[in-house]
Amino acid sequence: MPSFYDPYVATSLPTDVSYVSSYWTANAINSCDHNAAALPEQAEIVVVGAGYTGLSCAYELSQRYNRKVVLLEANQPGWGCSSRNAGFVLRGTGRLGLSQLKARFGLEQAQLFHQEYGLALQRLKDLVAAGNIDCQAQTPGYLKIAHTVKQAQLLQQQAERLQRDFAYAVSFLDQSALQGCINSPGAFGALRLPDCYGINPFLLLRGLAGLAERSGVKVFANTSLRAINHTGAGYQLTTSAGSLHCEQLVLATNAYTPKNILPELNRGCLPVLSSIIVTRPLTASELSACGLTPGFMAMDTRALKYYYRLLPDNRLLFGGRSAISGADLAKPQYPAQLRQALWQTLPALQGIDYQYHWAGWVGVSYDDLPRVAQTSEGIYYAAGYCGSGISYSLLAGQRLAEKLMGETLPPLPLYQSPLQPFPFTRGRRLAQYAYYQWAQFADRFLS
Known part of the structure; x- marks a missing residue:
């Protein structure tokens, strides 16, 4: 296997990297031309990351709110999680089940979680229908x-x-x-x-990319975000394909966020x-x-x-x-x-x-729950799905768009606070190794 991108240490995403060689991509046509035009100097809204969350968010902003959206992707749409997952469509996200949510937040809040997760399943169905996507459900x-x-x-x-x-x-x-x-x-x-x-996640990804583009979203592939400069009147973005200024900015990069792009996200998402x-x-x-x-x-x-x-x-x-x-x-x-x-x-x-x-x-x-949040400098993000994000990531994209447009989101912890930073951030991998050793022992002798 060639050198593997590691967001824990990398300061930027590489560009022009093919999709990972997988069962999903083995028989798929991988060639795309999303960046035939030059990157604009100005944009109303920029969404970074063309996976499920970014595509859902961009589509919602364009289709529902009639906003002009530029969508940046370091490689091809869905190069990260959205083309690599196992295709498990689950009613939930994070690592907390309903009983655990009840214990932590009370029954009423847990029931609201259950309702929200049901809406996530429906969001997937609605997008599949809108795009006439055959994802082999x-x-x-x-x-x-x-x-x-x-x-x-x-x-x-x-x-x-x-x-x-x-x-x-x-x-x-x-x-x-x-x-x-x-x-x-x-x-x-x-x-x-x-x-x-179960679904074919790559077919879903391709269908969502087509749906977003048909709604008016401008997708630029092979365009890696290198730096963000908050100007007060927006954000000046430095990318591998040039620079542009935007009024509002969304990071939908989740686990693939390079180390120095958004420190708050890096500290809160392992x-x-x-x-x-x-x-x-x-x-x-x-x-x-x-x-x-x-x-x-x-x-x-x-x-x-x-x-x-x-x-x-x-x-x-x-x-x-x-x-x-x-x-x-x-x-x-x-x-x-x-x-x-x-x-x-x-x-x-x-x-x-x-x-x-x-x-x-x-x-x-850190607390086993994702977040849809906004930083102190006004950057919007969604992250922390803990490996169970197919349906919820699509709803998170919708919630991101709604939050950006000033809508009131459901009264859930998912939407009321940012990601919590991991303690001893630099030692997270050592702690992860220790947890894996303990978990192997617990699975064998304690469970």
């Missing part, structure tokens, strides 16, 4: 699988609370019932969420690597041996979770946390660890190798 139904007996008991209690407190039509599958969904020695029960499903492998297409007998059926999608209850899904062509996607730094990612131990975890999860696939491996950064917030 699979049959809804997502399993949170207990990897120990103790975790199965906790999931059963969680199902009861979700049904009672949120009227959420989840169901609990005991170990016997779960055998009809997956044949795994590490599956002791599961929580089934009825409104979550970039963490997640890796994915994809097998060859499985045969009918292999699928039967694993108990897998079309649309299968799951994540386990480990502190360092594994997530996996059956793709439309019967390949199995399997992902989890990876190296600490970008420099370490090239080591073959990381995809090998995923392959071993796959074999342990589904022993019927023992010996089956992967055909694709790639990785990307997710933005982890």
Whole structure:
């Protein structure tokens, strides 16, 4: 694997870098020409980052508010998270479930979170319909699988609370019932969420880019932001393609934000690597041996979770946390660890190798919740989805546009404060390494 961009140490994003080589991009046409025209000297609104959040925000500003928007992307649209994720459309974001949100903020606030996350799912559906986007949406139904007996008991209690407190039509599958969904020695029960499903994230990304451009958004690819100078009457932006001045500025770069671009965002969003492998297409007998059926999608209850899904062509996607730094990612131990975890999860696939491996950064917030916020100098941003942002990132883009236009947002912590800075910012990676060691111990002996 070539040198890997690491936002923890890099001061700027490189340009003219191809999409990561992945299952999603293997058969896609990657050539684009979003920056055929010269960069303008003036712009009303500039959005930096043409991933899900930036595209959703730019589209909303142009389509709903009739504002003139310039969208800057260091490489091609969605080069970061939006073209690298596993395609899990979930009702939620961050790392806090509804029960945890209830414990932290109270039942009324947790119910409002649940409502907001439902709006995120609807936002995705609305954009897909508006752009007539075929993103290979699979049959809804997502399993949170207990990897120990103790975790199965906790999931059963969680199902009861979700049904009672949120009227959420989840169901609990005991170990016997779960055998009809997956044949795994590490599956002791599961929580089934009825409104979550898998998609092809790259097809969604391409569809959203086309939708934004048709609405009037001017997209400039291969244009990396190098510096921001607050002028008092706006912002003077230095980019790899020249400079321009804008009245209002949105950073939708999340985990891919270079180190020195916006210190507040850097201190409050830790970039963490997640890796994915994809097998060859499985045969009918292999699928039967694993108990897998079309649309299968799951994540386990480990502190360092594994997530996996059956793709439309019967390949199995399997992902989890990876190296600490970008420099370490090239080591073959990381995809090998995923392959071993796959074999342990589904022993019927023992010996089956992967055909694709790639990785990307997710933005982890200190308090496990994302934010849609504004800095003291008036720069708007959304970040900190903690690796579960497909549906919510699209709603975050909408909320960013609404906040920029002076609308009142729902009374949720997501919108009432900026990202909290990590303590001992320079030692975050050492702390991350220590957490990974503890989590491995806890997953094995304490959960």
